[in-house]
């Protein structure tokens with residue numbers, strides 16, 4: 533597995549519209565062709581090389597249509613390069629910076645970023661296991677925004693970190709997730725926990741009483757927080773997450789908080805395979821469904 537694809541190598545590979553389209557075609561029809569409209573599996577060449585036309589109902593579809601690349605208002609090679617930056621840059625990239633670097637309007641950059649976040653959404657297929665430390669924190673709201681902006685209320689985010697001990701006996705963080713929860717009660721905390729950690733995981737929390745019920749069926753260890761000293765990895769992770777939200781984005785709309793939290797963890801959980809994360813993002817964008825603007829703004 534190649535660990536790091538440099539930006540130069542990436543541009544060499546995907547510097548033209550044709551190269552990007554070819555890549556999207558290979559992803560979209562990697563398992564053969566099926567017509568979206570009628571399910572028929574034979575096609576003829578469509579209006580141009582990156583289209584396929586159903587032999588039965590004549591529905592003509594391009595490699596971008598109905599995917600998250602659908603109707604992007606700037607060149608595809610630019611989109612690919614943006615994707616490289618968003619997925620591989622350690623801290624990601626804000627929409628202001630994207631707009632500035634690529635000479636697109638800020639709303640255009642924001643909308644594209646939202647599509648990328650769709651592709652980075654946690655799928656729930658790789659739940660945390662082993663020893664998992666869990667706690668909640670608050671994000672968003674006025675205190676974390678720029679002065680005079682964002683009056684959105686703070687949200688509770690439950691954070692789970694899978695830890696392990698390295699060869700030198702040092703505790704390390706393997707993977708992590710965050711989940712916005714409505715309340716601090718057992719029911720809400722349990723739902724959050726189950727979306728992040730597999731049954732069979734050993735869950736370590738502070739002594740908050742709700743966790744007794746919330747961890748039913750899991751192996752549960754409750755220990756005093758000791759002002760955070762007993763949960764150093766977890767609190768360091770939470771600190772980094774909050775810093776990133778504040779530093780990169782200034783303020784985030786609370787209704788999009790989960791998207792940002794997932795984006796953060798998408799990169800975090802792939803921090804040792806940066807070269808791959810851009811290809812995973814592109815693949816997921818092809819597998820994703822077109823996101824209309826009204827839906828993106830959460831109307």
Ligand SMILES: [Zn+2]
Pocket residue numbers: 567568569570571572586587588589590591
């Ligand atoms: Zn058809």
